[in-house]
Amino acid sequence: MTSPIHTYNFPTKIRFGAGARSLIPEALVALNVSRPLIVTDRDVAQLPWFPDMQNFLTGLEVSVFSGVWGNPVVSQVEAGLSAFKEHNADSIVAIGGGAPMDVAKAIALMADHPGHLFDYEDGKPDGLPVTQPIPPIVALPTTAGTGSEVGRSTVISDDETHAKKIMFDPDLLPKVVLADPELTLGLPPGVTAATGMDALTHLVEAYLAKGFHPICDGIALEGISLVSEHLTTATQFAKRMKAGESFSKAEAEDHLTARGGMLNAAMMGAIAFQKGLGVTHSCAHALSTVCDTHHGLANGVMIPAAMRFNLEAVPQRFLKMARVIKPEAQTGAEFITWLESLRAGIGIPNTLSDLQIPEEKLDHLVAIAQQDGCHPLNPRSVSEEDFYQIYQDAFGQ
16 A cells, blocks of 8 residues: 655655655746756765656756765865756755755855855854855755754864864755655665664753753654654664565565654754754764764764763653653663663664774863853753763763
């Protein structure tokens, strides 16, 4: 039986369901554009279903930029901007995980704005304003992690220093998201696990962040529930696929359901963290800057240590999260126990040492983490000494 494609409009128009990718031409025609640039990464461009994307776009003038890989950097944006201008593009179709999404948004920002990308850094005292129209973006996520497809910012690193910069504007939010869980079915187990932990970290840190935002709190709790229901299942199916096992029809439907649940959880995490994030992200951003660690993997390794640090500040919030997972939970510490059990079950390394992070990098990691903009909204203030404690805990010391 064909699954229905659902439509919901928060925070932008989302078409969710198996086969939603076939709606690309409908979305572009509704936006009154005809010359899209497809922005994706070099791995996605090699997947067997990727040529179908161009086949869907018959009647439109399409070009492809696939020069994205790893953590996105300025040079990738500049190459993509050249491709956009050479094609005389009027729109972007972003296909992939967080990196292509961020590069696509940055290309759109710079399409009609002068200067350097970092001139538009959010919060920069002498930053340039976004004054020109931004070409519309249609987003098709292929991972369930960052939720960048429903975000209004782009995070790009400097090629040399690896320092991350955030550019923000409401018009960077894609006009349409085509959330098709079939595009995530082939994700390998490591990517499934790491991106899933990224989504979970967004949800957890948004719920714990300082400030009053009951709407984000509700979204975060439901997202945590979805992760608890679907991440282990999705990862187990990924392991079976890697081993070459075949699935029954019922198992294939369960796999699709799990992937769809994680797609929604990832989008919910990105919506919820408009409230804020916290110390896990500051530590993870430093790991990406200093060691080029995959962001989701860094979050997955850091989150138990960060949560042990936070528990005493907001024990009732931890208890509520624990009861989302286990209704009979009696203490917030049970949520951290579940986090550790989840990580073990999906293959996330237990410590930074297991991740081969050199301990001699500790001073540099702490220095970068202290400068990060996420931890000021952490529920417990974080000093330099605290950062050392959290990292040492994550090293297994």
